[in-house]
Amino acid sequence: DTAVSQTPKYLVTQMGNDKSIKCEQNLGHDTMYWYKQDSKKFLKIMFSYNNKELIINETVPNRFSPKSPDKAHLNLHINSLELGDSAVYFCASSQELRGFGELFFGEGSRLTVL
Amino acid sequence: ELKVEQNPLFLSMQEGKNYTIYCNYSTTSDRLYWYRQDPGKSLESLFVLLSNGAVKQEGRLMASLDTKARLSTLHITAAVHDLSATYFCAVVRTAGKSTFGDGTTLTVKP
Numbered sequence: 001d002t003a004v005s006q007t008p009k010y011l012v013t014q015m016g017n018d019k020s021i022k023c024e025q026n027l028g029h030d031t032m033y034w035y036k037q038d039s040k041k042f043l044k045i046m047f048s049y050n051n052k053e054l055i056i057n058e059t060v061p062n063r064f065s066p067k068s069p070d071k072a073h074l075n076l077h078i079n080s081l082e083l084g085d086s087a088v089y090f091c092a093s094s095q096e097l098r099g100f101g102e103l104f105f106g107e108g109s110r111l112t113v114l
Numbered sequence: 115e116l117k118v119e120q121n122p123l124f125l126s127m128q129e130g131k132n133y134t135i136y137c138n139y140s141t142t143s144d145r146l147y148w149y150r151q152d153p154g155k156s157l158e159s160l161f162v163l164l165s166n167g168a169v170k171q172e173g174r175l176m177a178s179l180d181t182k183a184r185l186s187t188l189h190i191t192a193a194v195h196d197l198s199a200t201y202f203c204a205v206v207r208t209a210g211k212s213t214f215g216d217g218t219t220l221t222v223k224p
Contacts, residue, residue: 031210041151041200043214056211090156096210102147102159103204103212 003027006091006106013081014114020077021109023091031055032074033103034066035090043090049074050096081113116141116207120215127193128223135188135218137203146186147204147212148177157202161188193222 004025011019025032033056034046048056049068063079074091091106117140127133137146145164149157161170163179163186170177174197176189186203200219204212 033210041217041219043157043202043217045211045213048210050210056208094210100162100164101145101206101210101212102162103149103157104159105156107156 002107004091004093004104004106006089006109008109009107010110010112012112012114015081015083017081018077018079019081019111020075021089021091021111023074023076023106025072025091025093025104027093027095027104029093029095029104030071031094031096032068032071033092033094034074034076035092035105037088037090037108039087047074047076078111081111083113086111086113116143116205116213118203118205118213118215120203120218122218123216124219124221126221126223127190129194130192132192133190135190135201135203135220137186137188137205137215139184139186139205139213141184141207142181143184143205143207145206146179147206148186148188149202149204151200151202151217153199160201190220193220195222195224198222 006023031050033048047066052068068074088108092103119138148160151157161177166181168179174191179186200217202217203215
């Protein structure tokens, strides 16, 4: 059973389109995240949710909207895609309360905007 | 703002050699992690360092933390090809927010 699973793994789309990525974790963790990794492998946090509540919202364009229907799921919707959005998006989870807080990552969703 | 700097960014070494990757961070922090990423793959946690002087070892990798110097090291002993990967340190200052270094891409050659 995959601990943190993301779908889809690959997305190729045209500029201006809208796309969504879904993430689910079965570890019982209380916190979930979206990270963006660019072509130089730099990793930057985008959003963090703790028990469905948004706790971190970095300076990310409004076109990116996360949604957490429950503490095991965190989705990312992106409107009006731009070339610069091409990257690998990683979902992750951690146990912050009574845990070490280390991140468990999904396999990543590689988004290519043409 | 917390800044995390790793060096070197690229490291090419021969099998059997030793080397150290450095991770400096700019402000006091709660915890420090080391992660490994194989090409085209996800990241996996290697070590969690929670206090000054903490040392953790797993196989040929050893990580240490000096909170006074705001420095962590990842030491590689007698490198083997299987250790080729990108290694990231990540520092937590605010609960729930890990700030990553830029990564060190290690290539171990026979």
